[in-house]
Each structure stands twice: as structure tokens, then as C-alpha cells.
Amino acid sequence: MSLMADDIIQFSSVLRIAYNLLAGRDYLKRKKFREKKKLISVALPFSDLIYGFPDLVPVFPIRMHAFKIHKYLTYLSLGSDIFGWKRVSKFLSFVKNLGISEASRIIEEIIGDVIDTVNDKYNEMYDLGIESGIPNDFCYGIKSLYGMHVSKGKNVEATLNYTIRCSAWNKYLESLKTIENPAKQVWIDIPPRNIGNALELLTENIYDAIRELEKISGNNYDKNILRNHFQVANEIRKYYKTILYEISTSDFYPCNPATFSEILVILNNSFQDYNSNAIRYRDNMLSLVNEMKERIRNKIGMDVSKMPRILVTPMFGGWEPKSHEIIYELGGRALYADWDMLLLLEEIPISKFSDPVEAYAQFLLNATKTGIGCDNDTLTDSYIRLAKQLNAEGLVFIQLFGCHSISNCYAMLKEKIRRDLEIPSIALTFNKIGENVEQVKTRLGAFMEMFK
Ligand code: SF4
Known part of the structure; x- marks a missing residue:
């Protein structure tokens, strides 16, 4: 800290x-x-x-x-x-x-x-x-x-x-x-x-x-x-x-x-x-x-x-709070803007x-x-809109264990990101704070390599 x-x-x-x-x-x-x-x-x-x-x-x-x-x-x-x-x-x-x-x-x-x-x-x-x-x-x-x-x-x-x-x-x-x-x-x-x-x-x-x-x-x-x-x-x-x-x-x-x-x-x-x-x-x-x-x-x-803007979302239902520190150490800056999404x-x-x-x-x-x-079509449009408005250069999508509503549309979102934004994205699964930090580190490490 x-x-x-x-x-x-x-x-x-x-x-x-x-x-x-x-x-x-x-x-x-x-x-x-x-x-x-x-x-x-x-x-x-x-x-x-x-x-x-x-x-x-x-x-x-x-x-x-x-x-x-x-x-x-x-x-x-x-x-x-x-x-x-x-x-x-x-x-x-x-x-x-x-x-x-x-x-x-x-x-x-x-x-x-x-x-x-x-x-x-x-x-x-x-x-x-x-x-x-x-x-x-x-x-x-x-x-x-x-x-x-x-x-x-x-x-x-x-x-x-x-x-x-x-x-x-x-x-x-x-x-x-x-x-x-x-x-x-x-x-x-x-x-x-x-x-x-x-x-x-x-x-x-x-x-x-x-x-x-x-x-x-x-x-x-x-x-x-x-x-x-x-x-x-x-x-x-x-x-x-x-x-x-x-x-x-x-x-x-x-x-x-x-x-x-x-x-x-x-x-x-x-x-x-x-x-x-x-x-x-x-x-x-x-x-x-x-x-x-x-x-x-x-x-x-x-x-x-020189630090890529990485949009991390959705996080209001739970996410690993070490994410932004890890992203920073890997040369990026994490943005959170769920309420605007x-x-x-x-x-x-x-x-x-x-x-x-x-x-x-x-x-x-x-x-x-x-x-x-x-529907997921409108919801994924919201993610895309937010990423565009924030000039995001990468998107980290949080897939919550137990969420079948708003963090359950990554396949559709990924396709739209590829089509409309052409920026890298990754999905991280989340269950409880602190449970999976090592895995988050490894996955974000690989993800942030794409910006080098
Ligand atoms: S399960 Fe419902 S309340 Fe929980 S994160 Fe998903 S949409 Fe939000």
C-alpha cells in the first residue's frame, strides 16, 4: 500500500x-x-x-x-x-x-x-x-x-x-x-x-x-x-x-x-x-x-x-481489489465506472x-x-459505450460466480469489442476477495503483455 x-x-x-x-x-x-x-x-x-x-x-x-x-x-x-x-x-x-x-x-x-x-x-x-x-x-x-x-x-x-x-x-x-x-x-x-x-x-x-x-x-x-x-x-x-x-x-x-x-x-x-x-x-x-x-x-x-487505460467492469457486485495495483505495477491504469455504465x-x-x-x-x-x-444486447452496448467514452485501450471483464445476469454476457461482449473497438479484453472470474490473487496476477500479467 x-x-x-x-x-x-x-x-x-x-x-x-x-x-x-x-x-x-x-x-x-x-x-x-x-x-x-x-x-x-x-x-x-x-x-x-x-x-x-x-x-x-x-x-x-x-x-x-x-x-x-x-x-x-x-x-x-x-x-x-x-x-x-x-x-x-x-x-x-x-x-x-x-x-x-x-x-x-x-x-x-x-x-x-x-x-x-x-x-x-x-x-x-x-x-x-x-x-x-x-x-x-x-x-x-x-x-x-x-x-x-x-x-x-x-x-x-x-x-x-x-x-x-x-x-x-x-x-x-x-x-x-x-x-x-x-x-x-x-x-x-x-x-x-x-x-x-x-x-x-x-x-x-x-x-x-x-x-x-x-x-x-x-x-x-x-x-x-x-x-x-x-x-x-x-x-x-x-x-x-x-x-x-x-x-x-x-x-x-x-x-x-x-x-x-x-x-x-x-x-x-x-x-x-x-x-x-x-x-x-x-x-x-x-x-x-x-x-x-x-x-x-x-x-x-x-x-x-504512456500507461494504457484499462477499464475494469463490472465491479460493484464484487471484484478483486488488488486488480488496480497489479495493473499499475504492470504499467497500466485501471478505471472503474460502473455507475456510469x-x-x-x-x-x-x-x-x-x-x-x-x-x-x-x-x-x-x-x-x-x-x-x-x-437483454444482453443492450447491456453489452452499455459496456461498449463506456469503453469508447473513456478511450479505454483494454477491458477487463469480471465474471462473478453466481451472477447470471450482468456478468454473464462476455461471449457477446467479446465479439462486439472485436468488431467495434478492436482492443484487447480478458475475463477474470471472481468469487471472494483475496481468494484468487495469484491467478489474477498471472492472467493480468499475460494480458498486459499485449500493450508492450
Ligand atoms: S447476480 Fe444480480 S446483483 Fe449479483 S452482480 Fe449479478 S446482476 Fe448484480
Whole structure:
């Protein structure tokens, strides 16, 4: 992990996003017990509707766990209140530049901890999911989400369940009812096909969910609150896309490419619930974009013009997190952009006078019909579109054990890559984090030879 430390420490906004990701438990406890807010479990980037109710707080359930937060990161959070994050970050860089080996070790540990601790927790939740009886043939993501609900589901008032094209996902959502003391379930059924009245149906379904959320909240739905949130959500999406398209495709990076990949992983995780505070998250995303641009302007970072851009996808259901480090060591730079592949980084089409619920239905339907698609043809077109937009020079496709939906179309994708993109591609199988690192190394080693 040492290669991550030098660079990441200079991004104070990344430290804030990472800290908010890890310190969710205390934040959420405060919201729940002191401020009497109600927690709603969400997964995938489907938290937006919850922000329409100020007394409800969305949470991606892994964040309710106590993470092993490095004591110096805790110190940073305390320091941030007094000095501001930028100064704390500068202080750390200063300490590192002193060359005190102990200080270096501490800083490297901080970053290593932030990155590894989330993945360790995922594996722990995966094991718990299996122990608790989730069938073995589900994908890694579902097994670990099930484990998260077994361990922390009692803390939430409800789960907000969106049905998607994957039948295993929908079955898993149903199975949450079988967990002891299950939380209430609020459903939004997204019509699985492009039927004529899909938009009306989905709008109606969202309104039904809003009525359920009103009962949980005890307050009436206010469309202005939801519209305002969608504006914040759109800004977040804009900054995220700037990082993906302006910065990740450029020839000069604000940090080394392995660090850049780590930042994309942190964003991929935290985007699901905006770390339970969309405005804070928006502000941190804006700082991140500004910090990156400033570094590039000042030529602080790394010339990556000779390093091929390797798109690694899909990774949100589980992938080997060592992949980007291995790709970096082999001379490439790994890019992760799953949410954009599924069109979940598109703007929610709100306007001053439109109905925000209808706008959200349009957004969801667009992602369903043309992002994930009802068939593998549309889905593989999404992979191709993303690879083109990112100017990818290679594509690593993750085939998840147990996924018969979105990581099951490599044969078709390979043919389209050959026909439309003419870039090398490879499929890596994945079951559990850390299980297959040696094999991943060998396969990526052979793959990256093609760029020499
Ligand atoms: S990774 Fe595959 S099986 Fe798992 S939820 Fe996503 S689509 Fe479904």
C-alpha cells in the first residue's frame, strides 16, 4: 500500500469522504438517538428518494458497522474541527516530508487501513451471509448484503427495495423478510420491460412508496424538498463525471494511477448513500474536483500518457481489489465506472415546474431500459459505450460466480469489442476477495503483455 500514501494524503477531500464512509456508525447513532431520525437501508445508488424526507436518513448498511479506524484518522477528524481539513492534510504531508520513518509508517497505515478495512468487512459480511443460510449460488454482493442485514438490519426502520432486471437480486430482497425482526420493506417495482405505459406505472409505484415513507416518517411528502435534493444529486453526478471523463482520460494525473483507482473505488462505494449526507458529499466532491485540477495545473502528479487505460467492469457486485495495483505495477491504469455504465450518473431531469417524481421515474426508466437493459444486447452496448467514452485501450471483464445476469454476457461482449473497438479484453472470474490473487496476477500479467 505504500505507493498509495504519498499521493492520497494530499487530497483532503478524499480523506473526508473516506472518513465519512468509515465513521458512519457514530454519525448514524447520533442521527438516530439524539436527533430522532429514522434510518432507511438502501443499496446500489438508489438513495435519492429518501432525501425527500428530512427526518429519514439513507444508509448503505455496511456503514452501520464499527470499522477499525486508525487512531490518527480519528485524530484528523478532531483536528478538522479546529484547523480545517486542508491544514491537517498539509500537516501530514509536512510530517511525511521530514522523512521520519515512524511518521511515514503511520501515514501509510492510515491509508492502508481505510482501503483494506472496507474490504475486510465485505468478506466478513459475505461469511455471515453464508452462515445465515443465503444460498451459495448467489453472487458475492448479494451474500455480503444479506450478511449486513443479518448483523445490522435491526437498526433500520425500513429497507427501500428497487426491483431490477436481476431475478437473484429480487429474490434476495424478498429473503430479507426471513431475517429475525425484519425491518419494514418499501418496494419500488421498476417495470422490467419497455411496455407502453412503463413510465406511468413507475411513477405510480414511486408515489406508492412515498405514501409508505410518509407513514414511517410521520411527515407529509414535500415536492420542493425532493426537487432541491435532486439538484444536489445532479451536482454530485456532474462532479463524478468530471473526475471520470476529464481527469481519468487525461495524460497527466494528479496522483499516481493506483491512487487514482483507489479514489474511484471510494467514490463507487460512497455514492450509494452519499455517506448519508448529500450536501456534505456534494461539497466534498466539488473540493475533490478542484484539488485534482489544481494539482494538474501545478504539474503535481504523474505523466500517465504512456500507461494504457484499462477499464475494469463490472465491479460493484464484487471484484478483486488488488486488480488496480497489479495493473499499475504492470504499467497500466485501471478505471472503474460502473455507475456510469448503468447510466446512473445521468442527470435526473428536473425543472422548476415539473413533477420531481415523474422526473425520477424517467431517470430510473432510462437506466433500466438503456443502461442495464432488458437483454444482453443492450447491456453489452452499455459496456461498449463506456469503453469508447473513456478511450479505454483494454477491458477487463469480471465474471462473478453466481451472477447470471450482468456478468454473464462476455461471449457477446467479446465479439462486439472485436468488431467495434478492436482492443484487447480478458475475463477474470471472481468469487471472494483475496481468494484468487495469484491467478489474477498471472492472467493480468499475460494480458498486459499485449500493450508492450
Ligand atoms: S452482480 Fe449479478 S447476480 Fe449479483 S446483483 Fe448484480 S446482476 Fe444480480
